[in-house]
Amino acid sequence: MSRPSRRSRGSVTIEDVARIAGVSAMTVSRVINGEKNVRDTTRAAVQEAIDQLSYSPNTAARSLAAGQATHIGLLYANPSAAYLSQFLVGALEGARRAGCHLVIEACESEGADEQAEATRRFLTTNVEGVILPPPLSESQPILSELEIAQIPVVTVAMGRPRDNALNVRIDDFSAAQEMTNHLLELGHRRVGLIKGHPTHIASIERARGFRSALESHGIDPEDAPIEQGYFTFRSGLVATERLLARPEPPTAIFACNDDMAAAAVSVAHRKGLNVPQDISIVGFDDTAPATTVWPELTTVRQPISAMAEAALELLLEDVRERRSGTRTGPAERVLEHSLIVRESSGSPASSRPRIVRAKP
Amino acid sequence: MSRPSRRSRGSVTIEDVARIAGVSAMTVSRVINGEKNVRDTTRAAVQEAIDQLSYSPNTAARSLAAGQATHIGLLYANPSAAYLSQFLVGALEGARRAGCHLVIEACESEGADEQAEATRRFLTTNVEGVILPPPLSESQPILSELEIAQIPVVTVAMGRPRDNALNVRIDDFSAAQEMTNHLLELGHRRVGLIKGHPTHIASIERARGFRSALESHGIDPEDAPIEQGYFTFRSGLVATERLLARPEPPTAIFACNDDMAAAAVSVAHRKGLNVPQDISIVGFDDTAPATTVWPELTTVRQPISAMAEAALELLLEDVRERRSGTRTGPAERVLEHSLIVRESSGSPASSRPRIVRAKP
DNA sequence: GTTTTGGCTGTTACCGCTAACAGTATCGAC
DNA sequence: GTCGATACTGTTAGCGGTAACAGCCAAAAC
DSSP states (O other): OOOOOTTOOOOOOHHHHHHHHTSOHHHHHHHHTTOSOSOHHHHHHHHHHHHHHTOOOOHHHHHHHHTOOOEEEEEEOOOOHHHHHHHHHHHHHHHHHHTOEEEEEEOOOOSHHHHHHHHHHHHTTOOSOEEEOTTGGGOHHHHHHHHHTTOOEEEESOSSOOTTOEEEEEOHHHHHHHHHHHHHHTTOSSEEEEOOOTTOHHHHHHHHHHHHHHHHTTOOGGGSOEEOOOSSHHHHHHHHHHHHHSSSOOSEEEESSHHHHHHHHHHHHHTTOOTTTTOEEEOSBOOHHHHHSSSOOBEEEOOHHHHHHHHHHHHHHHHHHHHHTOOOOOEEEEEOOEEEOOTTOOOOGGGSHHHHHHOO | OOOOOTTOOOOOOHHHHHHHHTSOHHHHHHHHTTOSOSOHHHHHHHHHHHHHHTOOOOHHHHHHHHTOOOEEEEEEOOOOHHHHHHHHHHHHHHHHHHTOEEEEEEOOOOSHHHHHHHHHHHHTTOOSOEEEOTTGGGOHHHHHHHHHTTOOEEEESOSSOOTTOEEEEEOHHHHHHHHHHHHHHTTOSSEEEEOOOTTOHHHHHHHHHHHHHHHHTTOOGGGSOEEOOOSSHHHHHHHHHHHHHSSSOOSEEEESSHHHHHHHHHHHHHTTOOTTTTOEEEOSBOOHHHHHSSSOOBEEEOOHHHHHHHHHHHHHHHHHHHHHTOOOOOEEEEEOOEEEOOTTOOOOGGGHHHHHHHOO
16 A cells, blocks of 8 residues: 555556556556457456446546547527526536537627627637537528638537538427427317528428428418517517417417427417417427426427537547548438427317217 | 647647746746746746747646646536526536536435435546535535535535535525515515525525515515415416415515516416506516516526636635645635616506606 | 568657746845 | 845656557468
C-alpha cells in the first residue's frame, strides 16, 4: 500500500487495471476503445480487471491525449421549453459519454443579419462542430455562416437535408399519417389540421402525411379544414378559433405540436365543448404540455433525447473523420416515433348515439 | 514555421503565450488563475500576449493537471419543463467554465425507498458533488443518502438550510410580499392564494409573505381565501375551481407558480371571466407558461440560470476546500428577484367604476 | 531453413497544464 | 555586511491517457 503520489485523486487508473490484468496500459486502452487486434483471452482478462475495480476512464486525460474534439456548440432558439429541456438532457448525456463539452447559446433573433452575427460571435468560442435543433436547423443565414467557417454541422428535424450534411430526424410523414388514421378509424370525417411553421420542412411533411391519410380513406383533402399555425400556443389559439367558427366545424383537430394542441383544448373549453366527447384534439411531440393539460393529449412521441444523442454522435464522428481525412460524406439518421393514445381523442358524437340507441 | 508535433491540434498553448510574453509557462498559468504574487508589469505583458493570440486554456489539460472535480451530479425530478431547461442552461454554462462535466439523471419516483435507491445508483457514477434543484432539494431520503456517502451537496431553493449545507435561493418571503402589495395597490381587497407544495419551504415562505402583506394593509389574513396547490397545472385547476366557487370569490388570485397561474387563467376563461377585467391572476417564477398563455402573466422573475451557476460554483468551491482540508462550513447565497408586471393584473372592477363616474 | 507476413503486445514520448519546490532579487534589520 | 523575510519567477515532474512505432512470435511462403 504505497503512499499515493502528490496529486492523486485516489481513483482507479488504467495502470491499476493493467497491473491486475497482467498486461500493459496500452492493451487496456485498446480493450476500452474496442480495437481489434487483441486476443480474446487477453480481452477477457482485462475486462475482468475493469469490472473488478469498476474502473472508468478519466475523460479529461482521454481527450487530452487523443486530442479529440472538446467543445461542441449547441445553438438554440426558443423551441418549446419542454422540447429544449429534453433535448439538452440527451445532448448532455452524449457529451458526457464522449468526454466533450457542450457550449450552448441562445439565438432568439429572427433577422437574417442578427442570426449571422450571432453565429459569428458564437464561433469565436472555438467550437469544433455545431448542433442545430429546430427551428434553427432551417435557418439559412446560420447554415451559410457555418459553411463559410467550414465547421461541421448536424441539423435535427430538418426535413430536406442539405448536400454534404448530417441530419437526425423522425419520419414526420408517416407519423402524421398514423395519427390521422387513428382519428379516421375512430369515426371522424371532418378532421381539422393546424399546421406548423410554414418554413419548417417538418410541418410540410406532417401536412403531407395528413392529406395522404385522408385520401386513403376516400376523403378529399381539399375539403379538409386546415389553418396555419406557427408551433406556438398563441398561434394555436387563433387557428382553433377559426376552425370552430367555420359553418361545419371539425369533430377532431390534429395540431402539429403539443403546444398548439394545448391551445386548442383551451379554446374548446372556453366555448363549452368537452374533450373528447364533443371534439377530439391531438398533438405531436409528446412534450410536457401533452400531460399537463386536461385531458391528457393523444400525441406522437418523438424520441427527443435520443435524437440529441444521435446528433452528437454523428457530429463527433464527422469531426474525427475530417481530422483523419477520411470523409464519408453526408449522413442521415431516422429514429423511430410512436403513437401515444391518451384521453383527448375518442369517437365523434355523431357515431356514438347509435351505440346508445342500441341499448334496450 | 516548424512542423507541428505529432498530435498537435494547432491550437494556441500556454507555451506560445509564454514565449510571446517572454516568461515561463508557469507565470502565464498564474496570471490565468488570478494568483497574486505576479508583478503588475508581468501580468500586463502576459495579458497582452493572451489577447494577441486570443488564447484560451485547454480545459481537459487543466482539470487533468489540477486534479479538480470533473464530474458533478445533477439529480432532478420533474419540475416544470421550463424551469428545468433554464436550470440546465445555467448549470451547463457553469460546468463549461469550470471545465467539469455534468452527470444528470432524473429521479421521478416519490417513494422514500425508491429515491434512496436511485441516489445510491447515481452515486456509482463517481460524481464528486451533487446539485439538487427543487423539488428534490427538500427530499429527506436523498439528502440522508448523500450525507451517508459524504458527498458535498448544494440545494437550490431550499428554504430551511440544513446544518453544514450549501444552498442557493431567492428571498421568497419578500418576493411574495411585493407581489401581494402589487395587487393590493391596484385596489384588490379579496386576494386569493394558491399555495405551492406543502412540504416545500419556498411555498411556506411565499404564503408567509402573502399574509404579511395583507396584514400591513389592514386585512386579516385569516379571512383571505387560500387553497392548497402542488405546483402542478392540474392542482391549479382544482384550487381555482374552489376559489371561484366561494360565496365571495376573490377579485385577484396569486398562484405560487406560473403553471398554477396558467391553470387559473384557463379556469377563469372557462367560466367566462375576462383576465384582468373580471379577475387578476399572477404567478411566480417567470418561466415559459408565463408568456405562452394569454394574457401574459404578471409574475416574479427568479434568476434560474444564475441560481444554477451559483450552485455549481458553491459546490466546486466546497469540493476544493474539502480536498485541501480547509472547510469553511455552510454557505448560502441569496440572489435577487424582480417583479414583472404584464397584462394579467389590473384594478378590480369594483374600483374602476369610480374612475368612470369621475368623468364629466 | 530462411524469409515474410500479420496478429498481438509493449515502449516511448508526448497531449497542455499545474503542484510543489527551488531559486533569485530586493529590502530592511541587526 | 550579513542575514532573514518577502515578492516574484522558473524548473521539474507528473496528472491519466493514447499515437506512433518497435518488437515478438507463430503461421505461411519461398
